Amino acid sequence: MGAIYLVRHGQASFGAADYDVLSELGRAQAGHAGRELRRRAVEATHARCGTLSRQRATAELALAEAAPGLAASADVRWNEYDHVDIAAHHGGGAAQNSADPRAYQHALEHALAAWIEAGAAGGCAETWPDFLARVRAVLAELVAELGKGEQAVVFTSGGVIATLCGDLLGDAAGGLLSLNRVAVNAGVSKVVTGRSGTTLLSFNEHGHFDGAAAGLLTYR
Structure with missing residues (x-):
C-alpha cells in the first residue's frame, strides 16, 4: 500500500x-x-x-x-485557486485586510460558494x-x-x-x-x-x- x-x-x-x-x-x-x-x-x-x-x-x-x-x-x-480572481467575480472585489481577517474569510467563503454554483459559466479564468x-x-x-x-x-x-x-x-x-x-x-x-x-x-x-x-x- x-x-x-x-x-x-x-x-x-x-x-x-x-x-x-x-x-x-x-x-x-x-x-x-x-x-x-x-x-x-x-x-x-x-x-x-x-x-x-x-x-x-x-x-x-x-x-x-x-x-x-x-x-x-x-x-x-x-x-x-486564484482567490483574487474569485473575489473579483463573485465576492464584490473583497480584498485581504489584516485588520479584519474574519470579515475577509467570510466574504471569501461566500465567493467560493458562488464560484462553485456558477460552474462552467463563471467568469473566472479558472472555473470550479x-x-x-x-x-x-x-x-x-x-x-x-x-x-x-x-x-x-x-x-x-x-x-x-x-x-x-x-x-x-x-x-x-x-x-x-x-x-x-x-x-x-x-x-x-x-x-x-x-x-x-x-x-x-x-x-x-x-x-x-x-x-x-x-x-x-x-x-x-
Whole structure:
C-alpha cells in the first residue's frame, strides 16, 4: 500500500503587498512539519509542490528536516485557486485586510460558494470544474507513479487539500467549503492507495502543534 502526505503550506503574509511569501511564523511551521514527518519515519521517494512561493518555500524547509537531499518537483496543478480572481467575480472585489481577517474569510467563503454554483459559466479564468479537474488529475498521476509501498509528500494549499479530501469522501464541493475553513497551516493529511483504490486516511492532522509548539498553530 502506498501513501501520500498532503502538507499545507506554512502561514503566508496575509494583508501584505505580496501575500505569497511565508511569514517568519510560516517558516517555523514548515520546519516543524518536516520534523514531524521525520518523527513518523516517513520515507518519501517522491516529493511535489505547487509553483507558488509559499508552497515551494514550505517544501524546501520541511524537506531539509525530513529528507535532506530530496527536492520537490514543482507542478502548477498543485497551486491554489486564484482567490483574487474569485473575489473579483463573485465576492464584490473583497480584498485581504489584516485588520479584519474574519470579515475577509467570510466574504471569501461566500465567493467560493458562488464560484462553485456558477460552474462552467463563471467568469473566472479558472472555473470550479476546471479547478476540480486539474487537482483530480494531478493526484491521479501521482498515485499512478507510486510503486508498491512507496510514499510521497506534497506541499500544497488548503483549498487543494480540502477539495481532494472532500472528493475522496464523495463531495468535492462540500470539502472545499467545509474543510478548507478549518485547515491549519502546515497540517498533514494522509491518503493511501492500493488494490481497493485511493482512500482518505486522515485530514488536517496537527498534533505536532500541541503542547510546547502550540504557539505555532494558525489557520490563516
